[in-house]
Amino acid sequence: MNPNVPDDSAAASRYAIEAVAEITHVSRRLIVVYCQHGLISPVATPEESGWLFDEEAIHRLRHIEHLRTEYGMNMAGVRMMLEMLGELEQLREEVRFRRGG
Template structure:
């Protein structure tokens, strides 16, 4: 079974993404650690997010600001969809 928590170094290794770029993603809040005990740890959602960011960057040339805008919109849509499902279930 997959490891569910990854250090920053493991993320770099698994994704083969540029270390500085990943640091920039973290700095801009595009990937967020799930725990910060001795060092930050990330989960599968963060790994998926990196893959998505790398895809958007390579395929559409989005810069970090653009990626942040896209991710905020996607997150907002997902939150609203969840709220709509929750409220509709009251019927």
């Protein structure tokens, strides 16, 4: 390990779909399917500058794969789970914000 060398490759990075596929071992086709189902979304519109994703999308893809392989969830189940977790996160933030006041 090289200490104290700035590891800023992670800062505000954008990943092309090929890179995302390589990092997550999820095929490009499946990534597109997930996008079509609204489970993940690219940061830029595909027509504008191609399929670009951020770190959140990579994290989400890992999460989706985990739910599918570990818990045997189907697409509908994954979608419901992600929606519920998203809502929970929002509510937590709201509570945090209000408590801080």
